Amino acid sequence: MRSTISRLQVIHSLVFSTGPSLWLGMSIVTVQLGQCGNQIGFEVFDALFRDSHCSQGLCSKRENEAYQASCKERFFREEENGVPVARAVLVDMEPKVINQTLSRAARSGRWTYGQHACFCQRQGSGNNWAYGYSVHGPKHEESIMNLIQKEVEKCDSLSGFFIIMSMAGGTGSGLGAFVTQKLQDQYPSSLKMNQIIWPYGTGEVILQNYNSILTLSHLYRSSDALLIHENDAVHKICARRMNIKQISFRDLNQVLAHQLGSVFQPTYSEDGSFHYRRNPLGDLMEHLVPHPEFKMLSVRNIPQMSENSLAYSTFTWAGLLKHLRQMLISSAKMEEGIDWQVQPPSSGLPPLGKMSAHKDPHFNTSIANLVILRGKDVQSANVEGFKDPALYTSWLEPLHAFSTWKTQRAFGKYEKSAALVSNSQLLVKPLDVIVGKAWNMFASKAYVHQYTKFGIEEEDFLDSFTLLEQVVASYGNL
Amino acid sequence: MGRRRHRVEGVARALPEAIAALSRSLPAGPSPEIFRRAKFDRPEAAPVLWQLLLRVLSPLGANDTLTDLAPEAQARVVKSALDSQGYPRSALVQFPEGSSQRSRELLLALSWLLARGPFLEQLLAQTRVQLGDQLPQCEYEALAIPGPLGPHVETESPMDLRLVEWLMGKLRFRWRRLISSQQEQCTLLSKIHLYTRGCHSQKNLDHLSVAETEMLRDPESSQQLLQALESENVRLGAALEWRQCELVFWQWMDTVLDACLSESPAVTSQPTVLPMVSEHGCGELELVKQELQALQEELREVAEPRRAAWEAQVGGLGQGPEWSTTRRALQEAVRQELAALQGSWEPSSDPTQPQRPHRLVRRKDESPGPQGLQAAEMIRTLSTQEAGLKKALHQLQSQCQQELARLAGALPGLIWIMVPGH
Numbered sequence: 001m002r003s004t005i006s007r008l009q010v011i012h013s014l015v016f017s018t019g020p021s022l023w024l025g026m027s028i029v030t031v032q033l034g035q036c037g038n039q040i041g042f043e044v045f046d047a048l049f050r051d052s053h054c055s056q057g058l059c060s061k062r063e064n065e066a067y068q069a070s071c072k073e074r075f076f077r078e079e080e081n082g083v084p085v086a087r088a089v090l091v092d093m094e095p096k097v098i099n100q101t102l103s104r105a106a107r108s109g110r111w112t113y114g115q116h117a118c119f120c121q122r123q124g125s126g127n128n129w130a131y132g133y134s135v136h137g138p139k140h141e142e143s144i145m146n147l148i149q150k151e152v153e154k155c156d157s158l159s160g161f162f163i164i165m166s167m168a169g170g171t172g173s174g175l176g177a178f179v180t181q182k183l184q185d186q187y188p189s190s191l192k193m194n195q196i197i198w199p200y201g202t203g204e205v206i207l208q209n210y211n212s213i214l215t216l217s218h219l220y221r222s223s224d225a226l227l228i229h230e231n232d233a234v235h236k237i238c239a240r241r242m243n244i245k246q247i248s249f250r251d252l253n254q255v256l257a258h259q260l261g262s263v264f265q266p267t268y269s270e271d272g273s274f275h276y277r278r279n280p281l282g283d284l285m286e287h288l289v290p291h292p293e294f295k296m297l298s299v300r301n302i303p304q305m306s307e308n309s310l311a312y313s314t315f316t317w318a319g320l321l322k323h324l325r326q327m328l329i330s331s332a333k334m335e336e337g338i339d340w341q342v343q344p345p346s347s348g349l350p351p352l353g354k355m356s357a358h359k360d361p362h363f364n365t366s367i368a369n370l371v372i373l374r375g376k377d378v379q380s381a382n383v384e385g386f387k388d389p390a391l392y393t394s395w396l397e398p399l400h401a402f403s404t405w406k407t408q409r410a411f412g413k414y415e416k417s418a419a420l421v422s423n424s425q426l427l428v429k430p431l432d433v434i435v436g437k438a439w440n441m442f443a444s445k446a447y448v449h450q451y452t453k454f455g456i457e458e459e460d461f462l463d464s465f466t467l468l469e470q471v472v473a474s475y476g477n478l
Numbered sequence: 479m480g481r482r483r484h485r486v487e488g489v490a491r492a493l494p495e496a497i498a499a500l501s502r503s504l505p506a507g508p509s510p511e512i513f514r515r516a517k518f519d520r521p522e523a524a525p526v527l528w529q530l531l532l533r534v535l536s537p538l539g540a541n542d543t544l545t546d547l548a549p550e551a552q553a554r555v556v557k558s559a560l561d562s563q564g565y566p567r568s569a570l571v572q573f574p575e576g577s578s579q580r581s582r583e584l585l586l587a588l589s590w591l592l593a594r595g596p597f598l599e600q601l602l603a604q605t606r607v608q609l610g611d612q613l614p615q616c617e618y619e620a621l622a623i624p625g626p627l628g629p630h631v632e633t634e635s636p637m638d639l640r641l642v643e644w645l646m647g648k649l650r651f652r653w654r655r656l657i658s659s660q661q662e663q664c665t666l667l668s669k670i671h672l673y674t675r676g677c678h679s680q681k682n683l684d685h686l687s688v689a690e691t692e693m694l695r696d697p698e699s700s701q702q703l704l705q706a707l708e709s710e711n712v713r714l715g716a717a718l719e720w721r722q723c724e725l726v727f728w729q730w731m732d733t734v735l736d737a738c739l740s741e742s743p744a745v746t747s748q749p750t751v752l753p754m755v756s757e758h759g760c761g762e763l764e765l766v767k768q769e770l771q772a773l774q775e776e777l778r779e780v781a782e783p784r785r786a787a788w789e790a791q792v793g794g795l796g797q798g799p800e801w802s803t804t805r806r807a808l809q810e811a812v813r814q815e816l817a818a819l820q821g822s823w824e825p826s827s828d829p830t831q832p833q834r835p836h837r838l839v840r841r842k843d844e845s846p847g848p849q850g851l852q853a854a855e856m857i858r859t860l861s862t863q864e865a866g867l868k869k870a871l872h873q874l875q876s877q878c879q880q881e882l883a884r885l886a887g888a889l890p891g892l893i894w895i896m897v898p899g900h
Contacts, residue, residue: 026658026662156662156665156666157658157659157661157662157665158658158661159658188654189654189657189658189661190654190658191651191654279655282651282655282658285651286648286651286652286655289647290643290644290645290646290647290648290650290651291640291643291644291647292643292647293643394638395638395640395641395644396640396641396644400644
């Protein structure tokens with residue numbers, strides 16, 4: 001009996017000190033694809049890490065530790081030397097960007113990528129979606145999926161995957177679509193969210209529209225949620241709000257990482273307790289994307305100014321939320337230049353199934369929204385404005401369409417900050433534009449041979465057009 | 479004369495004792511006084527009986543998760559549960575929701591449940607205190623009834639299909655999360671079993687379960703466990719007592735039924751199911767046999783003309799020697815299909831199916847012992863079941879597709895675009 005008790009003391013220290021990963025939460029494995037995915041992925045992990053180790057916190061030490069531990073379990077894992085390792089797999093067809101990413105992480109000394117977490121080839125193969133999807137994908141499927149499997153095995157419990165990729169690029173996008181499909185097959189009960197970079201409207205790649213529609217249509221079938229980051233929007237934020245003169249990709253990526261961090265860092269779980277939410281990815285998906293036709297999500301955050309300017313500003317929750325609400329309603333990409341004229345339809349709800357005749361065409365109808373509040377006095381923040389039924393489509397009540405996450409712990413140096421993840425019509429116009437352009441090209445069969453020679457047939461194009469037209473129509477009919 | 483009075487008095491004493499034993503064996507059982515009031519259809523007895531029925535009929539009810547439902551909603555759950563069990567009396571179902579009414583009907587419903595089968599034993603089995611680790615069970619037995627889901631929507635007004643799809647999607651997500659958390663649970667169980675190897679006093683078990691580990695780690699929880707075991711003991715004792723003296727209860731229930739029938743003879747119902755006291759077992763069997771014969775007769779009557787018509791159509795085809803291989807292949811195919819059908823109809827009296835809960839034990843050696851069951855075998859059984867269910871699903875899906883194709887064909891010029899990913 002005595003030996004049993006002493007052995008149990010050993011177990012106690014083993015199981016129950018590392019064991020609380022049980023209630024720390026479930027982990028997310030990130031797959032970084034291509035140049036875009038890898039550069040952004042680095043900024044995301046860096047932003048998450050820096051925030052969780054931010055001394056400003058504005059909350060008690062104990063709470064800060066709980067916050068840190070929760071973030072850490074979700075996105076990082078421990079190695080022997082104590083340096084946190086990102087739960088990530090890096091994939092690219094050429095080594096340059098991956099090497100840059102790895103060395104940046106290693107140099108920071110704060111966190112690092114896993115030693116064997118990369119897959120890359122000697123040289124790239126041109127900007128070809130079809131090549132990425134039909135050639136690279138199947139050829140390297142086993143190696144890539146093995147890497148992912150190894151990372152998954154190091155999670156005590158897996159919530160799901162982030163897949164960071166660009167939409168319009170060549171090999172990265174095609175390969176990304178392929179990998180997402182394989183993840184669907186191999187991990188059917190895990191959740192998948194694709195972080196998609198929407199290209200500049202005036203992009204330079206001729207084939208970007210074709211690539212975009214192929215990527216989107218494939219992801220729509222195999223992913224659970226598409227969280228879309230528009231380069232145009234992020235660029236504007238950098239230019240106007242952050243006063244950056246020479247905007248580099250790094251600046252864009254940092255803004256994007258900030259947005260993602262403000263969504264996925266720990267928040268209190270639903271019952272108002274001070275325990276952190278175990279599975280934000282799952283909760284988010286259940287609230288926002290259960291309907292298979294409506295999977296496109298946008299993110300907006302406020303305040304958007306750089307951390308350096310913060311010292312000269314104070315915010316109130318009322319002000320922040322008012323702006324955020326108007327950004328939602330008027331489809332504003334950023335905090336400045338918001339159109340305050342746009343208002344929700346005034347008199348009550350339209351009868352079921354009928355479009356409201358007096359609806360402002362600029363008004364953005366939402367299906368579901370999630371608002372995330374971080375910082376001082378968060379309990380006093382009033383989100384009633386977001387519960388207005390007029391904001392939402394007629395078939396879903398605000399009770400089920402709107403949810404809020406909160407934490408008192410501030411994000412970075414922002415004493416108060418709010419983020420909005422929205423399933424609404426925000427992306428319909430951009431999507432429609434891309435589909436239109438792609439269709440015009442396709443109608444004259446321009447460049448189609450670039451795809452057919454690697455196994456993407458005209459019929460695949462047609463399927464993609466059909467699916468996306470359906471998505472545009474569904475969102476349009478809200 | 480005196481003897482009869484003595485017997486009546488004996489019965490009068492035995493009845494409250496029987497009801498008290500019954501109530502002690504039920505979870506949150508009401509007092510004998512409630513039963514008496516219910517016989518006379520008194521309103522004060524109704525809410526208690528509604529609560530009791532809710533508790534015993536819904537698996538969620540056992541966890542107090544339904545207690546904050548409105549009384550009308552509780553009544554709805556109980557009625558749908560009774561309905562799905564085949565409760566024959568329409569009196570309860572027909573009348574509008576009202577939590578202070580129908581206490582006599584509720585009493586009849588409760589007795590019907592008790593009479594039908596090992597209801598009490600099933601209830602007791604549900605709340606057994608388990609010391610070992612169990613497999614995460616996804617299925618309940620006959621007591622599994624879907625409880626109320628999220629938002630209540632009136633079905634009279636037209637509902638948007640998109641809302642239905644939204645809710646279905648949420649359900650699918652929750653299923654996936656359930657599976658993920660079960661996987662998580664398995665990983666952690668495995669860890670605990672590994673870490674506590676050699677700690678158990680019983681050599682054949684070798685390692686501790688979660689409950690045992692918790693007990694050793696935190697003495698408080700062992701107190702709770704003890705209390706749970708004690709209360710389970712009380713219920714089991716009460717159940718045994720009840721079995722001894724239940725006859726007197728059934729005699730009394732006959733009087734309740736008589737009272738009911740005499741008051742409202744217009745309310746007819748299906749022939750009430752006889753209480754399943756063991757002597758009446760043969761009678762039931764006879765009934766079933768007769769029904770089976772009637773069904774076979776019906777089948778023959780329908781099959782014969784069809785066969786004759788088919789033969790007339792086919793004529794002399796398929797008779798010659800050149801048809802023998804085809805015929806043999808056909809016979810083989812039919813035989814396989816019949817075997818599959820039979821397999822899917824067979825009750826799960828598979829010996830490898832656990833009749834009672836098994837404790838999860840991690841072992842180095844291969845032999846599971848006389849009572850044990852190897853995981854590999856269990857997995858095989860479950861895989862066969864899964865394959866059977868998948869096949870059935872596939873069949874149903876193809877039926878749906880055929881139906882859809884038929885509908886689509888009926889409307890010329892209409893193009894159907896299937897939603898992706900379905």
